[in-house]
Amino acid sequence: MIIVGDAEEAMLPLPRTYGVDDIPLVLQFKGIDAQGQLIMNDEVDNEVLVNGSILPDAELPAQVVRLRLLNGSSMRTFRLGTTAGVPMQMIASDAGLLDAPLSLNRLDLSPGERAEVLLDLSGMNGTSFQLMSYGNE
Structure with missing residues (x-):
């Protein structure tokens, strides 16, 4: 994932500390066999990988956090949401910053699509x- 900023984005009060409150996440469906090896067949995708890891976790600060999301899958769409009622405010898409934040409970990301x-x-x-x-709920 390449992160690009511009003058407009730099003027906004957004989280900017990479890896602390500004976190890139590359999401992928992958097939993994019993030995932990990748299966090179999209029809057997049985795991979700985040930045190449299965079931990762992170400690985040109790403040506003920015997630830069990329669907790195070749065929599958993610329908993302949070547990514990944490609301999402979408601020950017493939086309760049949105005119205004969009409140979401779920965010659909197609293959190759980005969102913040x-x-x-x-x-x-x-x-x-x-x-x-959340699949096809």
């Missing part, structure tokens, strides 16, 4: 939640 969302984690210190793929 803000999560307000203020007051959630020590609280766990998950970013989930």
Whole structure:
């Protein structure tokens, strides 16, 4: 994932500390066999990988966090949402910054598509939640 900024984006009060409150996430469906090896066949995708890891976790600050999302899958769409009622504010898409944030419960990302969302984690210190793929709910 290549992260590009511009003068307009630089003037906005957005999280910018890479890996702390500005986090890139490349999401992929992959097939993994019993030995942990990749299966090179899109019809047997049985795992979701985030930045190449299965079931990763992260400790995030209790503040607004920016997720830069990329669907790195070749065929499947993600329907993303959070547990624990954490709302998402979509601020950017493939076309760049949106004119205004868009409040979402779910975000659909097609193969190759990008989006940026803000999560307000203020007051959630020590609280766990998950970013989930909800399939075709």
